[in-house]
Amino acid sequence: MVVSSVVWVPAGCADPKPQRYKLSKEEIEQLQALGEADIDDVESDDEVNSNNLGVYGDLKDSDFPADLRMDEYSDEGKNEVNVGELLIHDDLVEDEEEEGKITYAVARNAGDESDDDDDSLGDVPDTREFVQTDVNGLMDMGISKSRVTDADIIDDPYDSDHEDTDLLEGDCLILAGKTDEDFATLEVMLYNRKSGNLYVHHDIPLPSYPLCLSHGDVNPVTGNAGNFCAVGTFETGIEIWDLDVLDVLEPIHTLGGLDTRMEDELSRINMARAAVGKKLKKKSFSSHYGKLKEGSHTDAVMALSWNKVHRQVISSGSADCTVKLWDITSLKEPPASTFTHHKGKVQSVVWHPKEGTILATGGYDRNVYLVDARSKQGGQKKQRIPTDCESLCWDPFKEQNLTCASEDGTICCWDVRKFDDGPIWSYVAHEYGVSEISYCDSIPGLMATCSVDQTVALWDAHTISDHTRTPKACGSKEMKVGKLYSVSFYPSAPWLLTAAGASKELSVWDLTREQTIRNAFGNRNTSDSQNDENIEPTQEKDFEAMMAAEKEVEKTASISRMKGKKKKKGKKKVYKK
Numbered sequence: 001m002v003v004s005s006v007v008w009v010p011a012g013c014a015d016p017k018p019q020r021y022k023l024s025k026e027e028i029e030q031l032q033a034l035g036e037a038d039i040d041d042v043e044s045d046d047e048v049n050s051n052n053l054g055v056y057g058d059l060k061d062s063d064f065p066a067d068l069r070m071d072e073y074s075d076e077g078k079n080e081v082n083v084g085e086l087l088i089h090d091d092l093v094e095d096e097e098e099e100g101k102i103t104y105a106v107a108r109n110a111g112d113e114s115d116d117d118d119d120s121l122g123d124v125p126d127t128r129e130f131v132q133t134d135v136n137g138l139m140d141m142g143i144s145k146s147r148v149t150d151a152d153i154i155d156d157p158y159d160s161d162h163e164d165t166d167l168l169e170g171d172c173l174i175l176a177g178k179t180d181e182d183f184a185t186l187e188v189m190l191y192n193r194k195s196g197n198l199y200v201h202h203d204i205p206l207p208s209y210p211l212c213l214s215h216g217d218v219n220p221v222t223g224n225a226g227n228f229c230a231v232g233t234f235e236t237g238i239e240i241w242d243l244d245v246l247d248v249l250e251p252i253h254t255l256g257g258l259d260t261r262m263e264d265e266l267s268r269i270n271m272a273r274a275a276v277g278k279k280l281k282k283k284s285f286s287s288h289y290g291k292l293k294e295g296s297h298t299d300a301v302m303a304l305s306w307n308k309v310h311r312q313v314i315s316s317g318s319a320d321c322t323v324k325l326w327d328i329t330s331l332k333e334p335p336a337s338t339f340t341h342h343k344g345k346v347q348s349v350v351w352h353p354k355e356g357t358i359l360a361t362g363g364y365d366r367n368v369y370l371v372d373a374r375s376k377q378g379g380q381k382k383q384r385i386p387t388d389c390e391s392l393c394w395d396p397f398k399e400q401n402l403t404c405a406s407e408d409g410t411i412c413c414w415d416v417r418k419f420d421d422g423p424i425w426s427y428v429a430h431e432y433g434v435s436e437i438s439y440c441d442s443i444p445g446l447m448a449t450c451s452v453d454q455t456v457a458l459w460d461a462h463t464i465s466d467h468t469r470t471p472k473a474c475g476s477k478e479m480k481v482g483k484l485y486s487v488s489f490y491p492s493a494p495w496l497l498t499a500a501g502a503s504k505e506l507s508v509w510d511l512t513r514e515q516t517i518r519n520a521f522g523n524r525n526t527s528d529s530q531n532d533e534n535i536e537p538t539q540e541k542d543f544e545a546m547m548a549a550e551k552e553v554e555k556t557a558s559i560s561r562m563k564g565k566k567k568k569k570g571k572k573k574v575y576k577k
Helices: 025-050 083-089 115-123 135-140 261-275 416-421 515-524 543-568
Strands: 002-009 092-095 103-106 171-180 183-192 198-206 210-218 225-233 237-242 253-256 301-306 313-318 323-327 337-339 346-351 358-363 367-372 380-384 389-394 401-406 410-415 425-428 436-439 446-450 455-464 471-478 484-489 496-501 506-510
Touching: 002 210, 002 484, 002 496, 171 210, 171 496, 171 506, 183 210, 183 225, 225 301, 237 301, 313 346, 313 358, 323 358, 346 389, 358 389, 367 389, 367 401, 380 416, 389 436, 401 436, 410 416, 446 484, 446 496, 455 484, 455 515, 471 515
Parallel strands: 210 301, 301 346, 436 484
Antiparallel strands: 002 171, 092 103, 171 183, 183 198, 210 225, 225 237, 237 253, 301 313, 313 323, 323 337, 346 358, 358 367, 367 380, 389 401, 401 410, 410 425, 436 446, 446 455, 455 471, 484 496, 496 506
C-alpha cells in the first residue's frame, strides 16, 4: 500500500450535499434511441428462431410423461399447508390425540375438506385470544399508535445515507492517490477539526498507479465553478474527476491519452443491445485502435499544476521530457503549448500564485527552468542543481522566491528577479533526501519538508541565519506512516498539515497543540491579524517588467564593456628601456 500524493481541497469548493451519479437527460435519450433502433432486429431474430425449432418444435403436452404434463395436474395438493400462511395468516390448532405429540393444522381446513364448502367457513367460531396492544411501549419506540398510511410517508430528497455523506461545518477534505497492489484509487478523505476524526468519505477507481494530483474549480464541460481533481498516472492521459459525485465510474474529461472514441461508441451500442436482449457486438481491431490523441504525452504524467489565475489552464510534466499547457474547456483541442527544454523526465511543474504566465519546471536533468508561458520556446532561464529535482514551490508571502528540493536533501531558494545570480540560500534539510516541500498560506515563512526518513521538518524561511545563511529550524516530528512521499498545508486555515507515504494511512498534524511552534510563528498569523511587523512588504508585483528591466541593464553593461575594449585598442604603450 502506497500513498503517492496528497492535496487539500480548499474550503468552500466542495458541495456540502454531494449527490450520487445519475444519467443525464441526453444520456437517457441516447440510450432510448439506440434501443429503439435495435428492436426491429431483435424481433426478426425471434422470428428466425421460431422457424428453426428443430425436431422438438412440434411436441405437445401429451407427448411428455404423466408427471410432467402441466395441464393434467390433480387437485390433491390443495389441502397442503403453505408455510407462509402457517406462520402469518392462519391459525394453529393443537392436536393432542397422537401419543402426546403436538401437530398443527390450518384452521380453515379443520372442517370439511371439500372444495364446495368454502361458504361454511363463516360458521366456524373464532377461537383466537385477544391480546391488548402495548401502546406505551410502541410510543416509547417512536411508533405512532395510529396506522401509518402512504400519505404520511414523505420522500427524502436525499439518499438514506445522506447524513453520512453531507459535509458539516469544520469538515476538511483531503485527496489521496493510493495504490494497493494492482488496485489504484483516488480517496476523498474527510477530517473534522473539532473531533479529530479522519475517514474515507468516498473513493474513485483509477486505471493506473497515481503519480500526481492537482485540485481545480472549473468544470471542463460547462466552464462553471465546481470541485475537481486532475490525476496523472502511468498512463499517458490526464483524467479530471468530479469530486462532488459519488459512485462515479469515469472521469468528466481526459486530456490526451488513448483515442477511445470507437471503443466508447461500441460500449454505448452494446449497452442498448443488452437492454433489449440482443447479442453484443465484438470489437473489431483496426489501424485506429491504440493510437494516442493529437498532442498527447507519450509516457507517464509525473507532475501537474492547476493555474490559480487562469483557472481553465493546467500544466503537466511527463517522463517523455516535455511540458504541456492545456485549456481544459477546449474539449477537442490539442494542448495549447508544448515545451521541450528539459533533457530528462520532468518531475515538478508549478504556476506562480499571482502571475498566471510564469511557470517553474524541474526535472531529472538536474535543471530548474523559469518559463514564460506566452512564448513558444524562448524566454526561459535555467539554474543548475546538485541532483535530480523532487519538488518546487513558490513562497506565498515573498512571491519572488522559488524554492526547490533535491534528491540529496538540498533545498535551494532563488529570487527570480535575479535568477542568474544563484540561490539566496541553500542547505541540506534531510540526510536521506527531500520528497516534497510545502508553504503555509496563512503563516508567513512557515515551510514544511518531508523525507523517506519518516519525518516532517518545519522551518522559518523568513529568518535566515547570518552565519550559515540557512532558514531557522523550528522542529520535526515522526509521522509514523512509513517513508514519506508527500506533505501539504491546508490552504484555508493555519496550523494544519498532512503527510503520507509508504503506508495505507494518512497522518494529520495539528500544530495548534505545539506551543513552541505557535510561539515562534504566532504573531505572524495572517488569518487573525493582517499586521505583521516581521514581514517585509513586497512592492514589486510586475515580474515581466522586472525581467525586462534586468535584460536592459545587462544590455547596457555589455555595451559599456565593448566601448571600454575599443578605447584600449587605440594606442600601444611604449616602454622605455
